[in-house]
Amino acid sequence: MATLEAIIDEIDQLKPVSDIAGKVMSLLDDPDCGLSDLVDIIRFEPALTTNVLKLANSAYFGLPGKIDDAKQAIIYLGMTQVVELVLLACCSEPFKGSHEGYEMAKGNLWENAVSGAIMANHLAQIKGIKQSSLTFSGALLRDIGKVIMDPYVDSAKDKILGRLKAKDLTFLDAERQVLGYDHTQIGALIAKKWNFPSALQCVLRYYHIPLEAKGCFIEASIVYLADAMCRKMEIGLGLDDAYYMEDERVAKSLGFTEIQTQVVIDDFGQKMERVKALFES
Secondary structure (H helix, E strand, O other): OOOHHHHHHHHHOOHHHHHHHHHHHHHHOOOOOOHHHHHHHHHOOHHHHHHHHHHHOOOOOOOOOOOOOHHHHHHHHOHHHHHHHHHHHHHHHHHHOOEHHHOEOOOHHHHHHHHHHHHHHHHHHHHOOOOOHHHHHHHHOOOHHHHHHHHHHHHOHHHHHHHHHHOOOOHHHHHHHHHOOOHHHHHHHHHHHOOOOHHHHHHHHHOOOHHHOOOOHHHHHHHHHHHHHHHHOOOOOOHHHHHOOOOHHHHHHHOOOHHHHHHHHHHHHHHHHHHHHHHHO
């Protein structure tokens, strides 16, 4: 089994992500924070300033004139959109590698994360959730635990698959039985260690089992649906995806119709191409 101490050591290796993303996420959980606080975070991170200005000046947004100041970019784009861009930029590096334990080729985890975030955002809009950053962030970061768990899963893959074949288990069950932890538990631990909002910790922990979530049921359920859509569309699939069963009660509990979810799927392709162009520009 993976020791908690070893896992925490692995989490510490992602500190460059936590420093920036943690500060940004804390703003969403503090009603007293505003534009100036976000500006201060970005201005004191040269690489982040460069990324935000690069993205703000991309053809994706088509803003008037040249944007050469972080504050100006935030005013034009809005805090929510800038926070989402910051999270996308901050989390791209650990997600873009290959993850052999979960049998995900280079870039698969990143594509899966971004795709889920796009669809979760659309689902939140349909549901009428005004503060959609939690669903976007939850979907984007939902598998951050896999980044840490990957080498442990890789070394114990035969045992995990053996459990799956011998018993009627989900991949999460097999991870816990063999390794002592599953990737959603580690994802929530990462979020807690990085001082992410408690609601986000909840989403990362329960998005595979949203009906058990207390305090984040709606957001966890939306992330669950976005994750299920990624599997349906075969986006960035990994070893574990064959071992989850879709629970139809989740969509029904939120009042989503098949027509509404199909609209999200139909609109996804164009949105994803725009995001890819945004980060390749």
